[in-house]
Amino acid sequence: MKIIETDIAIIGAGPVGLFAVFEAGLLKMRCHLIDALPQVGGQLSEIYPRKPIYDIPGYPTIDAQDLVDRLMEQIAPFNPSFTLGERVEQLEKQEDGSYHVISNEGTIIHAQVVVIAGGLGSFEPRRPDLRGILDYEGRGGVNYFVKNPETYRDKRVVIAGGGDSALDWTIYLSDVAEHLTLVHRSETFRGAPDSAQKVFNLAEQGKIDLLLQSNLSSVHGDNGQLQQVGVTDKSKEETLLNVDYLIPLFGLSPKLGPIGEWGLNIEKSAVAVDTFDYSTNVERIYAIGDINTYPGKLKLILCGFHEAALMCQSAFKYVYPNEKLSFKYTTVNGIHAF
């Protein structure tokens, strides 16, 4: 497995993780970012891309996604690299004090410094509260992502959910699966109106089964392999559907996850830091943005920006142990792109 070499590994590519690239770049430190989401921007791109933010200094108002785009522009001169759609599982300290940051897909990032800019935790799919569903996750037939659509060719598939994800995959897989059922708890869909219309049309044409005002109620199988899914309708009567795959698409929700297992001081799902430099109790590991906590902490993007600046001044000594840090203003020094 190829190892990605960098100066600073940043866990989380939300606004604070992104801005840290800029502050690091001013000090000639390279960064590689890793995020569980398939796109950069963290909570901003995932939850509220079109909402205006009013408290970013210099912007009376700016839409969340626009802020992300501008940050990407601002850090471009420092050539950051990204691993997206993967969650960091463990940190392995090397003999020289540096770290291997390892993802759930086996990607390894080797860095002198690790910066956790994880926000509220990695976004993970919402799991329906069905007894035994854990037994069927992964290879057992319950999938929360569609990684390879061909997996579902000629299979009996149930998709549950009412947003764009559920609609888009229903439309796509209706041509791939042998039989497809979409289960949704209300009568209307949250997703894009034309996607919703396409789904209604597919149902009318008999290409899919559309179960509205219905909920998943149970899962059954044999030997870890999913065989049936129970669905209840308005009248609370349960019908059992014979299936090969269940794809619950109920959106994403953040979880602290592995961050809680790295020996860091955690207080109420946040990483305690020293406000001198936002370092944690483990040397070379820092935490900035919503993920950290300290007396007086405010979960504001602008606070995360400040924390990133101070953190980088401290991280310098691990990346350039033989050099003296001299603070330079961008107005005096300019920006030297990598």
Place this chain on the structure above:
Amino acid sequence: MNTDIIRIQVEGPDNHVQELEIPDGINLSLMEILKASEYDILATCGGMALCATCHVQVLEGMEKLEERNDAEMDMLDTLPNAEDNSRLACQIKVSPAIDGLRIKVSQNI
């Protein structure tokens, strides 16, 4: 001066029931009160009806609350375990009108 006290009964994930007393005029949502009262509410989106992590169930007093708006209904739809008495706490303004409300806070999914 007579200040109204708004009383809300909260059944936590451990089934322990606590009565919260909130002075009128505090201008917060139920989500903010629950967070301040140390309940494990993520409130990822900060109260914009964009994340559904402040989901609560109204055990008594549903009629005291204003109707759900579209954004709230859309978000509740995303929850696999939403029921007819589900509400987003961030969309409920704490006011004397909701005095006597009884809600249940579940474990975060």
